[in-house]
Amino acid sequence: MDDAFVKEVVSGVEIYGLGGAVLLFMVIVGEIFMRWREGKAPMSKEGANSALFFGIFGSAAEAVFYNALLIAALWPVYHLTPLRIEVSLWTLPIYFIIGELAYYWYHRVGHEVRLCWADHSIHHSAGTYDFTVNLRHVPFQALYRWVVWAPFIALGFHPLIFVLFTTTGPSFQTFCHTTRIGRFHPWFEWLFITPKNHGVHHASNEPYLDKNYGGLTMIWDHVFGTYQRMEDHIAPDYGITYPLQTANPIKVVLHEFVPLFRDFAAAPSFGQKMGVLFGRPGHTFELPRGSPPRSAASQLQAAE
Amino acid sequence: MPPFNIWTLAAFLSVMALLATLRLSSISWAERKLTGPLAVILSPIWLTPLIFGLAWTIGLIIKGSVSAWPPTAMQQGIAYGGYWAGLTALFIVIVAELWLVWTGANIALRYSPPEKRIQIKHLPILSIVLGGGFLFWMWTIHH
Numbered sequence: 001m002d003d004a005f006v007k008e009v010v011s012g013v014e015i016y017g018l019g020g021a022v023l024l025f026m027v028i029v030g031e032i033f034m035r036w037r038e039g040k041a042p043m044s045k046e047g048a049n050s051a052l053f054f055g056i057f058g059s060a061a062e063a064v065f066y067n068a069l070l071i072a073a074l075w076p077v078y079h080l081t082p083l084r085i086e087v088s089l090w091t092l093p094i095y096f097i098i099g100e101l102a103y104y105w106y107h108r109v110g111h112e113v114r115l116c117w118a119d120h121s122i123h124h125s126a127g128t129y130d131f132t133v134n135l136r137h138v139p140f141q142a143l144y145r146w147v148v149w150a151p152f153i154a155l156g157f158h159p160l161i162f163v164l165f166t167t168t169g170p171s172f173q174t175f176c177h178t179t180r181i182g183r184f185h186p187w188f189e190w191l192f193i194t195p196k197n198h199g200v201h202h203a204s205n206e207p208y209l210d211k212n213y214g215g216l217t218m219i220w221d222h223v224f225g226t227y228q229r230m231e232d233h234i235a236p237d238y239g240i241t242y243p244l245q246t247a248n249p250i251k252v253v254l255h256e257f258v259p260l261f262r263d264f265a266a267a268p269s270f271g272q273k274m275g276v277l278f279g280r281p282g283h284t285f286e287l288p289r290g291s292p293p294r295s296a297a298s299q300l301q302a303a304e
Numbered sequence: 305m306p307p308f309n310i311w312t313l314a315a316f317l318s319v320m321a322l323l324a325t326l327r328l329s330s331i332s333w334a335e336r337k338l339t340g341p342l343a344v345i346l347s348p349i350w351l352t353p354l355i356f357g358l359a360w361t362i363g364l365i366i367k368g369s370v371s372a373w374p375p376t377a378m379q380q381g382i383a384y385g386g387y388w389a390g391l392t393a394l395f396i397v398i399v400a401e402l403w404l405v406w407t408g409a410n411i412a413l414r415y416s417p418p419e420k421r422i423q424i425k426h427l428p429i430l431s432i433v434l435g436g437g438f439l440f441w442m443w444t445i446h447h
Contacts, residue, residue, distance in 0.1 A: 012360070014363075015360055015363030015364055015366075015367055015369075016356065016359050016360045016363055017359075017363070018359075018362070018363035018366045018367065019358065019359035019360055019361065019362030019363030019364075019365075019366065020359040020363075022359075022362050022366070022404075022438065023358070023359055023362065026404070026408070026431070026434055026435065027408070029430070029434060030408070030409065030412065030427060030430065030431070033424070033427060033430050034412065034423075034424045034427060037423045037424045037426070037427075038420060038423050038424070039423075172355055180412055180415055180416065181411065181412075181415050182415045184348070185348060185349070188348070188349075188352075192352075192355070216355070
């Protein structure tokens with residue numbers, strides 16, 4: 001393993017992150033300015049909470065703390081496996097493509113395993129879709145990232161480079177959380193994450209629900225059949241199927257954990273309890289909630 | 305002409321990204337339907353490398369590895385990797401600076417409906433102040 005090259009790659013990613021942070025700052029200030037000029041509050045209440053609370057305990061904590069913990073926790077797996085995938089100029093494309101695959105599955109698990117969705121839904125809980133949603137990072141994703149990514153490390157991928165590649169490409173999503181930009185060229189929309197593609201991902205109505213998990217590219221969505229184009233005749237309904245009635249950040253964090261634990265306690269059998277934890281949201285044992293879910297059928301009718 | 309190397313390709317991609325950026329920097333040009341060679345030369349396809357290149361170049365400017373002043377950046381590029389690397393540095397720094405001070409705001413204006421376009425018409429000024437201020441700050445730090 002060429003340690004000098006590893007250091008060079010890490011330094012490159014750090015430089016990319018610095019530049020990305022400047023661009024993120026620019027687009028958030030631009031968003032605030034445009035909202036103000038359009039006669040809206042410079043920041044929605046949920047946007048302000050995102051910035052203040054999730055910005056500190058989400059984005060910042062993830063950048064300096066959670067990812068470091070994740071990398072550290074993946075090292076034992078790397079030491080246990082006899083396999084090695086060299087870090088060199090020629091293997092970086094492999095790191096990128098497999099990193100995209102790893103990101104896809106971590107993201108899909110975040111949506112399709114209820115225990116993980118309780119965490120990931122925090123990011124999706126905003127009913128708005130603008131740049132401030134970026135700041136609504138989630139606190140526990142490093143745990144299920146470890147579960148999903150450990151097998152890749154067992155195949156011999158270098159933990160540091162793997163995590164950096166798996167998280168750096170998708171950081172381009174930062175600039176896709178907006179409704180202000182229109183559709184790009186069809187080939188670009190097919191291949192890359194775009195505001196429209198990621199808007200589909202943040203919508204909670206059919207046919208958009210649980211689609212477009214890709215990080216930087218849509219390749220693995222095409223492979224696994226989860227790609228969905230944003231249709232001109234079906235407006236996206238941003239947010240989650242049980243919309244939040246609050247912008248209180250503590251309630252936002254707990255909004256899915258509370259029904260999860262309540263359903264787990266009430267589930268009559270062991271199998272159903274496991275289903276509550278590891279089943280697909282909306283398809284497990286569930287007690288009635290205070291507010292009804294958005295009806296996909298009625299949304300489709302409304303869109304038509 | 306200096307011999308071709310990997311930096312020749314980088315310089316080519318950088319100049320194409322610059323041309324595509326210049327097109328997007330003008331609403332009338334961005335909305336104009338192009339045909340023939342001009343459609344290829346000014347195609348947004350050339351912006352694809354900026355997915356990585358833009359943030360990376362700004363990061364290099366922050367670190368002081370590349371100057372915010374394009375001619376100096378070119379000299380640094382030549383010192384690092386020769387003539388083609390110098391051209392790459394020159395073009396990519398100009399591209400990054402255009403995006404920081406102008407192009408992004410122009411795209412937001414372009415995609416806005418007419419009534420909103422009037423409301424946010426000063427967005428490019430904000431962009432110039434923020435982006436220009438950032439570049440000036442970087443220039444003062446590293447010189």
